[in-house]
Amino acid sequence: MDRDAKRPVWPADRISAISGIMTIASFLGIGWLPDLTAPLALFAMALGIVTLLAFAAGNDLRTYGTHVLPLRWGTLERAQDGSTWLTDPVAACPWCPKDRPGVMHVERSPSGPQWVCANSPNHHDGFDGTQLPTLPTDKSEVS
Numbered sequence: 001m002d003r004d005a006k007r008p009v010w011p012a013d014r015i016s017a018i019s020g021i022m023t024i025a026s027f028l029g030i031g032w033l034p035d036l037t038a039p040l041a042l043f044a045m046a047l048g049i050v051t052l053l054a055f056a057a058g059n060d061l062r063t064y065g066t067h068v069l070p071l072r073w074g075t076l077e078r079a080q081d082g083s084t085w086l087t088d089p090v091a092a093c094p095w096c097p098k099d100r101p102g103v104m105h106v107e108r109s110p111s112g113p114q115w116v117c118a119n120s121p122n123h124h125d126g127f128d129g130t131q132l133p134t135l136p137t138d139k140s141e142v143s
C-alpha cells in the first residue's frame, strides 16, 4: 500500500471554520439582495454545495481521519499533526489471482471510506489510513 500523490491542504479545523464563515456569508448575502437574479441564485447554490462538501469533509476527517472526494479528485487524509493532505491511496487487491492483479482505490461508502478493487466491486475492504505509511509531519519532506 502507498499513495500515488500527496500534498498538504489545510488543517481539518480550518476547513470547518471556512465552511462556517461561508454559511454565514451566504446567509447575509441572501439577506442583502432583495432581487436574486439567476446567476446569483446559481452562485449561492454552488456556494451551498461547496459549504456542504467542506462540512462533510471536516466531519469525515474527524470521524474516520479520511474523506474521499467525489469524481475521483482524491482522498483527504489527516496526518498525526492535524494537517490535512490530498492523497491518492493505492493497494494491490488481496483477492485477485496472481495472474490478474487488481488495483484498489479508495471510494466512499455508507460505512466510511473503503478499498474497492478495479477488477471486481465484490473485492472491497474497510480503509484505515493508519495502515498506510505515515504522512510526513514536516512539509519540507514533500518532493
Ligand SMILES: [Zn+2]
Pocket: 093, 094, 095, 096, 102, 103, 117, 118, 119, 120, 123
Ligand atoms: Zn480484486
